Amino acid sequence: MMAEVKGAGSVSAPTSGRFAAFSFVDRITAIEGVQQAKGVYTIPHDVTYFPVSLVAEALGQLAAWVAMSTCDFLRRPVAALAGDTRIHSYPKAGDTLELHVDIDSCDRDSIAYRGRATIGGKLVLELLDTLGSNLDTEIFDSPEALATDFSTLIGAGRQPGCFAGVPLPAVTVSSHDAGRRIDAMLDIPQDAAYFLDHFPRRPVFPATLLLDAQLQLARKIIADMTGYQTPLQVTRITNVKVRAFTSPGATLGIFAEASSPSEADPEPILIKVGALAGTRTIAAAKIFFAPESRE
Amino acid sequence: MAEAVISKEEIMAVFPTVQNTVADALGCDVDDIKLDVSLIEGLDAESIDFLDLIFRLERAFKIKVPRGKIIEDVRGEMAVEDFEQNGILTEKGLTRLREYLSEIPDSRFKTPMRVDQIARLYTPETFCKLVIRAQRSQAAG
Numbered sequence: 001m002m003a004e005v006k007g008a009g010s011v012s013a014p015t016s017g018r019f020a021a022f023s024f025v026d027r028i029t030a031i032e033g034v035q036q037a038k039g040v041y042t043i044p045h046d047v048t049y050f051p052v053s054l055v056a057e058a059l060g061q062l063a064a065w066v067a068m069s070t071c072d073f074l075r076r077p078v079a080a081l082a083g084d085t086r087i088h089s090y091p092k093a094g095d096t097l098e099l100h101v102d103i104d105s106c107d108r109d110s111i112a113y114r115g116r117a118t119i120g121g122k123l124v125l126e127l128l129d130t131l132g133s134n135l136d137t138e139i140f141d142s143p144e145a146l147a148t149d150f151s152t153l154i155g156a157g158r159q160p161g162c163f164a165g166v167p168l169p170a171v172t173v174s175s176h177d178a179g180r181r182i183d184a185m186l187d188i189p190q191d192a193a194y195f196l197d198h199f200p201r202r203p204v205f206p207a208t209l210l211l212d213a214q215l216q217l218a219r220k221i222i223a224d225m226t227g228y229q230t231p232l233q234v235t236r237i238t239n240v241k242v243r244a245f246t247s248p249g250a251t252l253g254i255f256a257e258a259s260s261p262s263e264a265d266p267e268p269i270l271i272k273v274g275a276l277a278g279t280r281t282i283a284a285a286k287i288f289f290a291p292e293s294r295e
Numbered sequence: 296m297a298e299a300v301i302s303k304e305e306i307m308a309v310f311p312t313v314q315n316t317v318a319d320a321l322g323c324d325v326d327d328i329k330l331d332v333s334l335i336e337g338l339d340a341e342s343i344d345f346l347d348l349i350f351r352l353e354r355a356f357k358i359k360v361p362r363g364k365i366i367e368d369v370r371g372e373m374a375v376e377d378f379e380q381n382g383i384l385t386e387k388g389l390t391r392l393r394e395y396l397s398e399i400p401d402s403r404f405k406t407p408m409r410v411d412q413i414a415r416l417y418t419p420e421t422f423c424k425l426v427i428r429a430q431r432s433q434a435a436g
Contacts, residue, residue: 133346
């Protein structure tokens with residue numbers, strides 16, 4: 001049984017920089033060894049743009065806190081593989097995400113976990129088959145500072161509202177074969193608040209923001225498609241893999257291409273997306289779309 | 296106890312599935328996945344790809360492979376300090392590595408060799424043998 005973590009009165013946190021600009025757990029409410037954890041995160045009321053990929057980020061961060069706490073914060077999950085992400089609904093500003101992760105394994109080198117996020121008990125997003133590489137924390141952040149942050153999270157919690165939003169991805173379309181394929185350049189900002197938090201010692205463009213940029217490209221292909229009575233929405237993202245770190249100021253080539261789902265896939269539309277640094281593929285995913293449910 | 300030799304027949308029996316799994320993990324054509332191609336130097340694999348590959352092999356073969364299993368198996372019962380010092384393989388450690396990765400030509404082993412360079416040697420055959428060892432271990436209970 002999970003131990004409930006009780007705290008009274010949240011702790012004020014800085015509104016920018018580390019433990020603020022790209023941190024999506026306000027409080028860890030229950031934790032059971034290295035097996036399970038629960039937490040909460042409230043999307044600030046004034047945030048106008050909260051990509052659904054940040055819900056997956058929140059679950060990944062909760063799992064990361066658990067993983068780090070088992071090794072004195074000397075190792076931390078960084079790169080990730082998300083085998084199967086299911087999107088059930090979209091959160092909005094002011095919503096409080098209830099986060100739950102089940103950790104299947106965690107050792108020095110890697111973590112395997114599943115997670116789900118709900119709002120008022122209603123399922124928003126599920127993460128299945130997620131893997132992360134555990135790397136030396138010292139490269140990215142201060143283990144001591146992370147230990148302090150963790151104490152805050154399992155205690156009174158962090159003051160909600162620290163997230164000031166992320167800019168829309170700077171995507172420049174270079175070619176567009178309507179309904180089939182789009183190629184574009186994605187300019188990573190040189191300066192963005194999230195780099196102060198992700199990560200303080202080595203800024204890395206968050207994989208979940210890269211996925212959001214790719215998702216926007218996929219939606220452009222969907223916008224070309226006609227013949228559906230109801231709007232198409234993302235239901236599932238599979239085979240997400242990020243193979244390299246992207247630094248501030250970099251430019252990536254990104255693409256989205258319509259493909260054929262396999263017979264086992266329930267959705268009618270599959271868009272494959274990828275990212276390249278030069279000619280090297282550094283990220284890929286499959287995004288499935290289906291007509292919006294009218295339930 | 297010495298490990299029973301892994302025969303070429305055993306390797307070729309699992310290779311087609313390993314080949315497809317490697318192709319899926321690396322996003323390349325199945326035809327590019329030769330038994331002896333270096334996954335890092337020949338197919339641009341990254342460390343995250345090995346994590347992905349092992350996860351996929353576990354599913355494909357219904358086996359369990361602890362992370363870091365290859366290095367752990369190479370070292371066997373050898374004490375860590377006998378195997379490597381400051382991240383560099385000792386002479387005994389390098390000999391053990393050559394025995395374990397017997398599918399790799401001698402010319403690809405460097406001296407001195409860092410532990411974090413071992414993965415550069417891996418080929419699809421390395422993972423075929425990993426699968427066979429896991430299957431044997433599972434069958435032995």
